Amino acid sequence: MRATNFIFLVWLFYVTQIHGYTNRGYSNRGYSNRGYSNHGFTNHRSAFKKVMTTDGVVLGKLLTTHKNTEFHAFQDIPYAQPPIGTLRFKEPLPALPWNGVLNTKESSKICHQFNLNYADPRENEDCLVLNVYSTAVKDHRNDELLPVLVWIHGGGFTVRSGAIDAYGPHYFIDKKLVVVTINYRLGPLGFLSTGDGVMPKNLGLKDQNLALKWVQKNIARFGGDPSKVTLSGHESGAASVGYHILNKKSQGLFRAAILQSGSPLSCWAVHKNPKKVAQYLANALSSTNQRNLTSQEILHIFKTADIEQLKRVVLKFQGDRNSLPDLANCHQMDSYPMTAVKEEENDENAIVTGMNYEKLKNGDINKVPILIGFTSEEMLFFKVPKLLLQTNLIDLNESLAITANMNMKDKNRRDAGHELKNLYTNSFATSPSGSISFLSDCLLNIPIARYAFLQSQYTDVYFYQFSYLGTLGRYQYQEGISGVGNREELGYFWHNATADNLDQFPKGDIVTHERVMDLWSQFIKYLNPTAYNSQVLGDFKWPKVAEENFLYLDINSNLSVKRGPKKFTDWNRIYSKYTTEKLDTY
Structure with a gap:
């Protein structure tokens, strides 16, 4: 009997400590959050939790909030196949099932950052992962499910991630919510297009859409209610949220939305000359002296370029764009060169179609309540x-x-x-x-x-x-x-990391x-x-x-209630006076 118990304990230790999942390029390297060992990231006791998703079993770890609320963190769960090799510059495909237990105890993958100020050792093209945080991971399906917050990070469509070191869910966890944060492709990998069907458009937004579908299929397994999902984001993340509101294909994926510091009506939220941007970058990559490349040539150049080459030409472009006013979507010096672009109405996978302003004005939207500002x-x-x-x-x-x-x-x-x-x-x-x-x-x-x-x-x-x-x-x-x-x-x-202890x-x-x-x-x-x-x-x-x-x-x-934010009335008066056409942005 004692021998049997000993064997059981050895087996249990092995299962709960399992590391390394290498199939299909998934390799959790145990990234240590760059020394981030503040309250909530150091367990007061060793505890792990397994959840069976539609793709396989994931293993998370126990964390605590400043108010001593215990919750389980599942990080780097793949919601799509790695967009590498032949899948680079392709629309995202659902993750393939895996065998065994996938270690999701650490944050080890974020998408590549296209800005000098955002270097991170976790950068990886295999980055289509999300994080789930919950106090309500249960062993019985009849337990009450909690409302869910899904967060889309900002960063001008070129930088940042949904990793826990930047977006720790602790305060929302204390409010008895399940939190999901996602990664999506950035810069040219997520928002570059030839403007035709050769290179698919808005890959970053399509990544987000697939992540929302994953949430609908899986969140109940983590104690979240799929019928009570609120989609939220900041800046370009908020503009993304707005695009999902404007996209009827996202109907049913969320019941409410929060838009902080961004919307699809901002000038930077859409680019109407994507082919010119792609031409510029492709020429810089291939040293073709501004030759008018075909879309197929542009795609080949980008598919075969290594990531460091891509970063160099994007950074060069960001420096040169002040002298390229025909590539501006806002002003000469404050435009986003890689952002959402218009897609064809008959494309079954399209996210951005029609004119943003006119669709909103006419109510051609997913009619969900919003909090915005x-x-x-x-x-x-x-x-x-x-x-x-x-x-x-x-x-x-x-x-x-x-x-x-x-x-x-x-x-x-x-x-x-x-x-x-x-x-x-x-x-x-x-x-x-x-x-x-x-x-x-x-x-x-x-x-x-x-x-x-x-x-x-x-x-x-x-x-x-x-x-x-x-x-x-x-x-x-x-x-x-x-x-x-x-x-x-x-x-x-x-x-x-900068606000670990609110008491200070x-x-x-x-x-x-x-x-x-x-x-x-x-x-x-x-x-x-x-x-x-x-x-x-x-x-x-x-x-x-x-x-x-x-x-x-x-x-x-x-807290005070006021009327008419900023100079809203004055801008409306001037725009109404001088615009006679249908509008896209405002």
Whole structure:
């Protein structure tokens, strides 16, 4: 009997400690999160959990939150076949089943980063993985399922990932939610196109769509309710969320959405000259001296290039694009060269079709409630000197205030640009704060507000402005320019290495964190951010946006309801005066 028990214990130890899954290129290398050993990442006891997915068994590990809530983390679960070899620049295919137990205890894979500032040893073309975090992994199917938050990271479609070191789910876990974060292809691997059928379009968005389908098939096995999925994202991730709202093929994959600091109506969210971008990069890769390459030649060049070559030419392009105004979708110096492109209506796998603005205006969308908004001065996060160069150009030619993607007759651009500029200053050269405010509104705030206004005619819409200037998410900006920049609010929602212990932050930061977590979690659970009174919110009620009354929540030291965000009414008046065509972006 003792021998039998000993054999059983040896077997149990082997199963729970199993490492290494090498079939089809999956190789969990046990990446140590770059020294990230803060609270919640060091187990107080050894505990692992196995879950049977539709593709095979995954093994996760036990973590704890700052409030001592235990949850299981399953990282790097493949939702698609590795897009390598012959599958590079192909639409994603569902993951193939595996035998045995797949070790998903560590984060070891993120997609390649196309920016000098984002080098990471985990970068890998085999990166189509997602992470699931849950307190509700059960052994019995009759247990209550929890609402689910699916997060799409931002980063201009070129950088960042869904890894736990940046987007720790701890605060949402404390609110009794299941959290899923995903990786998707970035830069040329995910958003490069020849503009025809040779190179499939919007591969990064199609990766996201496949991940959402995986969630529907599997999340109940982790204790999540597939009928209560909220899709959420930031900046380009928020624009992605908007595209899934606009895409009828995503119907049924989520019941609500949260868009933070982005929308498909922003000029940078769509590129109308993808072939020119592909031509430029292919010529740079092949040293063909700007020869007019065919789409097949371009595809061959990209399929055979190694990743370091791709990175070099993308970085060169990012430096050269200021002198390539015909490739701009916003302004000469602040466009996204690799972003979503238009697809053919008859393509059964298409994500981006038609005109974004017109589809939203006409209600040709998945009619789900949304929570949407921005920070008080979004563009503070970006390189201020470079932004000032852009506004200095507008001083010389006011027609440049109108983005390249704005559907406006050339004869109207100078007058419209003049009126928009005068909302902020007579001279951008003498007003850095006016420059940043103009670009914040032009590139993010006004398109986001217009998105909310249009969708409010069809669904419940809750709009916010994050104005709280705390230390929990604070970046360093140019002296003399105040406000809350892009990404600052994320520190109040996501656990990360710089904010391991909330007790070290000022009381105002903690109160703001508790308020926004209550608002967001109530929306995810009940589709209303103030459905119930709470200790941190009291009996405060967040009103919905109405066509005749655009009310929004200003999140500052106190919560207050205000009317008409930023210069929304003025922009609408000017655009209505000078645009006569159907619109795509705003």
